[in-house]
Amino acid sequence: MSRNEPVDPRVRLAISQWPDDAPRGAVTTFCAEHGISRKTFYLLRSRATAEGPAALLEPKSRRPHTSPTQLGDDIKTQALQVRASLEQSGLDHGPISVHAKMTAMGLPAPSTASLSRVFRDAGVARAAPNKRPRASSMRRSSCTAGDRGFSWIGKTTSRTVDRENRRGSTAAFAAVEQTKQDGIPVRAFC
Incomplete structure (x- = not known):
């Protein structure tokens, strides 16, 4: 068993x-x-x-007696009031802005995920299904494990543009006939 x-x-x-x-x-x-x-x-x-x-004869419930991480009603009310005041003043009133405002006011500020859940449960959050997810704009690195680490270079360096990440990066490659004594160690970043 x-x-x-x-x-x-x-x-x-x-x-x-x-x-x-x-x-x-x-x-x-x-x-x-x-x-x-x-x-x-x-x-x-x-x-x-x-x-x-x-x-x-019946097993006891395994549910905890308390939920210490559950938000209290007073904190939920404060968050909704801060959101309403930001909305009335014409400022951004999303969870990140409310979190920053509550922190600046010295109030206990729950996480942005908790604030988002509070706003959704209260029915004050606007649904934006056509909005792109935040992580969709982040590109994956095209580097492989061999690209990272130390490379020994001499006189042969070239400036390349990483088209996927759209930033300049200095790529340094040692010629095959070069030895470790000819070059200097540099850290190759992707």
């Missing part, structure tokens, strides 16, 4: 009816037969004595 799998109700019933004067080694044998640990047995047994045998 895996650790996250709940214990079978028949096993729970047997544990709740376990006699106090069971012979020595009976718990170990019982646990081995039913595929549970002795620790689980004793946890269930103590729960049965504390809460009664009926409480043992």
